[in-house]
Amino acid sequence: MNGYYRSWEASGLSTERRDAVEKEAEKSGTRPSAITDVMTHPTAVKTALLADEAARRAAREALEEFDARQAAADAEDRAAAADVGVRVQVQSHDK
Numbered sequence: 001m002n003g004y005y006r007s008w009e010a011s012g013l014s015t016e017r018r019d020a021v022e023k024e025a026e027k028s029g030t031r032p033s034a035i036t037d038v039m040t041h042p043t044a045v046k047t048a049l050l051a052d053e054a055a056r057r058a059a060r061e062a063l064e065e066f067d068a069r070q071a072a073a074d075a076e077d078r079a080a081a082a083d084v085g086v087r088v089q090v091q092s093h094d095k
Contacts (some may be wrong), residue, residue: 013036013039021035
């Protein structure tokens with residue numbers, strides 16, 4: 001995404017939020033400016049969801065995907081924590 005004018009960067013988003021926008025935009029083939037416009041107008045998003053079934057469907061799909069990503073990240077964290085716990089127990093036992 002580097003190398004061309006990105007006016008959406010002037011939106012005042014934090015670096016973390018801008019990075020997330022770039023990542024998701026690249027995955028979905030969506031313009032970062034479109035994502036930023038939605039993010040910076042939550043009342044418009046709410047109104048669109050109330051007014052339009054396609055928007056509600058897209059929101060539900062996004063939330064399902066978000067929940068799945070969170071569950072996968074949680075499982076990875078638990079596995080890493082369990083691995084650390086096993087290593088600590090083994091080290092304690094070896095002493």
